[in-house]
């Protein structure tokens with residue numbers, strides 16, 4: 022009789038053995054044993070190329086590739102791509118054939134930009150319509166909701182009283198512009214200093230000084246968590 026998995030790691034092993042193998046052999050094996058790395062640095066080094074979220078009716082998968090490398094992946098052929106996905110996510114093994122052609126693989130090109138003007142008479146753009154965020158930090162929804170709260174706070178009364186002008190719309194834009202810009206700058210810095218070196222590297226990686234600093238000092242760690250969770254300018258509903 023097969024033994025029932027006992028630990029959380031054993032349970033995960035049943036549906037994604039490769040992840041556990043990499044965790045045990047690379048992360049907590051080869052990397053963890055390197056004497057030149059501090060324990061903190063060892064903890065920072067993670068292995069992740071395929072992110073899979075179980076949405077109960079489907080798996081949402083993100084296969085992270087360096088910008089401009091799609092042609093390289095395509096040139097290896099669809100079978101090689103299916104094999105990569107199946108290897109990284111064995112639970113999808115029986116379903117990779119459902120990727121019938123490259124049209125079934127959607128490329129989400131990451132862009133970081135924003136509109137020069139967010140409003141015109143009768144129109145206000147907020148959220149993704151006003152600013153495209155990078156996935157770094159997973160903060161697109163936070164900003165979209167904060168924009169909406171700021172818009173409600175600033176526009177509810179003038180709308181109710183029938184005195185809304187384009188100046189009110191511009192107040193929303195100017196209130197939300199600097200948090201958007203600051204968050205985008207932060208995302209770009211993380212992209213340049215952490216994500217890109219990881220994607221471009223095939224050798225030994227050392228956490229950049231910024232990451233060391235952020236993790237070395239408890240106050241900085243809390244600040245980083247606060248920045249991701251609450252953003253640089255939290256908004257509170259006041260109407």
Ligand SMILES: Cc1cc2nc3c(=O)[nH]c(=O)nc-3n(C[C@H](O)[C@H](O)[C@H](O)COP(=O)(O)OP(=O)(O)OC[C@H]3O[C@@H](n4cnc5c(N)ncnc54)[C@H](O)[C@@H]3O)c2cc1C
Nearest residue numbers: 129147148149150154156158159160161162163164165166
């Ligand atoms: C694959 C993926 C993963 C993501 N993961 C995260 C994450 O983990 N964390 C995070 O914070 N953010 C994440 N984001 C970003 C996040 O989804 C967006 O930043 C956020 O949804 C923006 O909210 P929004 O209201 O501005 O736009 P949306 O959520 O896009 O809402 C716009 C709505 O308008 C509707 N619409 C469009 N055109 C019309 C029309 N002509 N008439 C009527 N309705 C229309 C659309 O159908 C949509 O429902 C992710 C984005 C993608 C694509």
